[in-house]
Amino acid sequence: MGDSSVNRREFLKTTATGAAAAGIGANIIIPGRSHAAKKTLRILNWVHFVPAYDEWFNKKYAVEWGQKNDTEVTVDNIGIAGVNARAAAEVSAQKGHDLFLFNWPPPSFEEQTVDMKDVYAEIEKKVGKPIDLAIKSTYNPKTKKYYALSPSFTPDPVNYRKDLFGEVGLPNGPRTWDEVRVKGAEIKKKRGNPVGIGLANEIDTAMAMRTIMYSWGAHEQDQAGNLTLKSKQTLDALKFVKALFQETMTDEVFTWDASSNNRAVVSGKVSLVLNAISTTRTAEKENPEMSKQIQLAKALKGPVRAIGLEHVMQCYVIWKFAENKEGAMKFLVDYVTNFRQAFVAGEFYDFPCFEKTVPDLQKLIANDPKGHPPDKYKVLDDVLKWATNVGYPGYATAAIDEIYGTWVLNVMFAKVAAGKASPEDALNEADAACRRIFGKWKEKGLV
Amino acid sequence: MATLGEDLRAPAAGRRFGFVLDRPEWLGPLMIAPAVLYIVAIVGLPFLLALYYSVSDISMGRRTLGFVGLRNFISVVPTPKFQTSLQNTFVFAIVSQVLVIILANILALALLKDFRGKWLVRLLILLPWVAPISLGTIGWLWILDSIYSVINWTLEAVGLITADGWPMYLGKPYLAMGSVITVHVWRLLPLATVIILAGLTSIPKDIHDAAQVDGASFWRHQFQITVPLIRPILLVALLFGLVFAFTDMVVIFVLTRGGPYDTTQVLASLAFFTGIQGGDLAEGAAIAIFLFPLLLAVAIVFLRIARRAEVT
Numbered sequence A: 001m002g003d004s005s006v007n008r009r010e011f012l013k014t015t016a017t018g019a020a021a022a023g024i025g026a027n028i029i030i031p032g033r034s035h036a037a038k039k040t041l042r043i044l045n046w047v048h049f050v051p052a053y054d055e056w057f058n059k060k061y062a063v064e065w066g067q068k069n070d071t072e073v074t075v076d077n078i079g080i081a082g083v084n085a086r087a088a089a090e091v092s093a094q095k096g097h098d099l100f101l102f103n104w105p106p107p108s109f110e111e112q113t114v115d116m117k118d119v120y121a122e123i124e125k126k127v128g129k130p131i132d133l134a135i136k137s138t139y140n141p142k143t144k145k146y147y148a149l150s151p152s153f154t155p156d157p158v159n160y161r162k163d164l165f166g167e168v169g170l171p172n173g174p175r176t177w178d179e180v181r182v183k184g185a186e187i188k189k190k191r192g193n194p195v196g197i198g199l200a201n202e203i204d205t206a207m208a209m210r211t212i213m214y215s216w217g218a219h220e221q222d223q224a225g226n227l228t229l230k231s232k233q234t235l236d237a238l239k240f241v242k243a244l245f246q247e248t249m250t251d252e253v254f255t256w257d258a259s260s261n262n263r264a265v266v267s268g269k270v271s272l273v274l275n276a277i278s279t280t281r282t283a284e285k286e287n288p289e290m291s292k293q294i295q296l297a298k299a300l301k302g303p304v305r306a307i308g309l310e311h312v313m314q315c316y317v318i319w320k321f322a323e324n325k326e327g328a329m330k331f332l333v334d335y336v337t338n339f340r341q342a343f344v345a346g347e348f349y350d351f352p353c354f355e356k357t358v359p360d361l362q363k364l365i366a367n368d369p370k371g372h373p374p375d376k377y378k379v380l381d382d383v384l385k386w387a388t389n390v391g392y393p394g395y396a397t398a399a400i401d402e403i404y405g406t407w408v409l410n411v412m413f414a415k416v417a418a419g420k421a422s423p424e425d426a427l428n429e430a431d432a433a434c435r436r437i438f439g440k441w442k443e444k445g446l447v
Numbered sequence B: 001m002a003t004l005g006e007d008l009r010a011p012a013a014g015r016r017f018g019f020v021l022d023r024p025e026w027l028g029p030l031m032i033a034p035a036v037l038y039i040v041a042i043v044g045l046p047f048l049l050a051l052y053y054s055v056s057d058i059s060m061g062r063r064t065l066g067f068v069g070l071r072n073f074i075s076v077v078p079t080p081k082f083q084t085s086l087q088n089t090f091v092f093a094i095v096s097q098v099l100v101i102i103l104a105n106i107l108a109l110a111l112l113k114d115f116r117g118k119w120l121v122r123l124l125i126l127l128p129w130v131a132p133i134s135l136g137t138i139g140w141l142w143i144l145d146s147i148y149s150v151i152n153w154t155l156e157a158v159g160l161i162t163a164d165g166w167p168m169y170l171g172k173p174y175l176a177m178g179s180v181i182t183v184h185v186w187r188l189l190p191l192a193t194v195i196i197l198a199g200l201t202s203i204p205k206d207i208h209d210a211a212q213v214d215g216a217s218f219w220r221h222q223f224q225i226t227v228p229l230i231r232p233i234l235l236v237a238l239l240f241g242l243v244f245a246f247t248d249m250v251v252i253f254v255l256t257r258g259g260p261y262d263t264t265q266v267l268a269s270l271a272f273f274t275g276i277q278g279g280d281l282a283e284g285a286a287i288a289i290f291l292f293p294l295l296l297a298v299a300i301v302f303l304r305i306a307r308r309a310e311v312t
Helices: A008-029 A051-067 A078-095 A107-112 A117-127 A134-135 A162-167 A177-191 A203-215 A232-246 A251-253 A258-265 A278-286 A288-292 A325-339 A339-345 A359-365 A376-386 A396-407 A409-416 A423-441 B003-021 B023-054 B072-077 B080-112 B118-130 B133-143 B150-157 B173-201 B205-213 B218-247 B250-255 B267-277 B281-291 B290-309
Strands: A037-045 A071-078 A099-102 A147-157 A159-160 A272-274 A294-297 A308-317
Touching: A008 B173, A037 A051, A037 A078, A037 A325, A051 A071, A051 A325, A051 A339, A071 A078, A078 A099, A078 A107, A078 B267, A099 A325, A099 B023, A107 A396, A117 A147, A117 A325, A134 A147, A147 A325, A147 A339, A159 A162, A159 A258, A162 A177, A162 A288, A162 B023, A177 A232, A203 A232, A203 A272, A203 A308, A203 A409, A258 A272, A278 A288, A288 A294, A294 A376, A294 B290, A325 A339, A339 A359, A359 A376, A396 A409, A396 A423, A409 A423, A409 B218, B003 B023, B023 B281, B072 B281, B080 B118, B080 B173, B080 B218, B080 B267, B118 B173, B133 B150, B133 B173, B133 B250, B173 B218, B173 B250, B205 B218, B218 B267, B218 B290, B250 B267, B267 B281
Parallel strands: A037 A071, A037 A099
Antiparallel strands: A099 A308, A147 A308, A159 A272, A159 A294
16 A cells, blocks of 8 residues: 555544544634533324324424424324333333323333422413313322323214214214113114224223223222222123123124224224224315214213213323433423414314313314314313213222223123123122232332 | 564464464354354343343332242232133144144245246245234234225125125134234244255255155155154254244234233233233233243253254
């Protein structure tokens, strides 16, 4: 090699020296540059069921907030199936996002999260109190800690086919669970369209079965957090689901997954599902004719009450190991107080946990240009009166979370519906499982 | 220009390195060290961590862990959910492996022959193994879907089933178990085929020629020549497949999540639901490693038999 060529070692030496010099030079020319680096805020959201929301949040709101607060905001989106695994990985590595969004309450992560008491208080000063549903889903009464903050929740109304229910004399849809059973059976017999309420190991089934239980006055726990699953009311709810399945449904409901409600209604196959309004929004885009037939109804009345679950509970946590806790708190306060933008961007999918943040909510949902008819979503105007949390009438504790996440109640109902276990046997098995789970979490001091 | 000192130093370093290269007792460990380090870092440490988790009280949101002995095992093993999952695990693993070995042998025998387009067939057979498993399984989810199943659509189109008589592949316990086994076999078949094909090509042709001259039938060729000669490699394929079937949950997680009513729940998926979704990492770890002693014993026995067969 000639003298003019540069070997690898020399090249590295030269470039390293040059880079160092450039760095020093820049700091001399622009004083303070090295220690006034822009703050960063990393947010993890799950992929929203309404794509327009992610578009707004990632490309508009987060960017504008970053500009106003001299912060570089990064938003990552992951599928809902990966949320818990991702959270576990971040906790294990003690590194990750500053703000982490769960799609259901995450009480088992309590020891890793910052207490949101002050954030709740700050928001309360600006826009008033949060709804009870938010507190029940983010507060642990045992440790007196707000392990998360819930800006919004998603209602879980009845989605029914107006044409089919009209044919059997209920053009405005069913009002009671008994009407679903009787008229659903009539529709199935007459037109071949079954009812589509899941009985599988998945989240929609978990919500639907609790909705029925709570309407029958059956609960996993009482207000004080004592296990109360084994009751006459639960047995009655089990018997009802068995009858409902046999008279109105098919084995298809055992195959249900988180997208089945949408597929089954939009394809025109089923007469009724319980789902968030993503179903009607999908129909508006993909099948406008069918969209005219799919209408919404309030929570159905059971023997004890008319009650519905939240379909999704948006719960933000700030990890104790987050690098920008202050930024994350400020972002949350700003996001919640400006929630009206999110409500509109998400096409009414997410309802506010702080009511006053969307003062014209009633007006907005009463006249939606995309809806058929425009007041289709007006039925949700009193949703706060009938929407409740997993674990009602108590809190969404770590034990309730494990019962939910391991599908204990889903399997109990499915076994009875399929005739694989008597209501009594299935209840005994589920009760034993719940007892064991409650015992474990009591020992860990979280319940 | 290099100095005299530099000139002398360079060959000295070379000599030192050359000394290592010339000594088999150094070279062997040196060459295998990266693989050992890789296994220790990627498999060994997480495994030891899982072992420790299984005898601790760790939960997903907790980093401190207290030793609780076998309490997690004692608590979870007697539950009906665990017992059902254990039973399902054996059914899933054994049936799928029997099918994999039979089908892989047939495929490997077919691929041993020369025919036009053989490269294309080989490529197609390898595809399930090459493609990401979650993607492939999502494809199967659509094929088996209750509304859009292409199988049912075809069966209805040719008049074999009626519109209201569509089988619910993932909604009936036996059909669901059959479906997850089918997809698992589809996934593992390429690996087993390639392994067995490698074994078949290593059999000297003159052994088969001699048997041919003696008038041996096809089955005699198979069971008295081929199978005994490829037994070591067949056992390796079987071992790989069994370990995979006993420990993997992707197919079940995507297709059924253990349903209908836990009839396809296996220990691997139950461990995930308990540990990650339910938050009890310790119990999840206990479920996940429950079969480790059995799998270890099976691996030792299989490898010993394979080694013995190789020596004789």
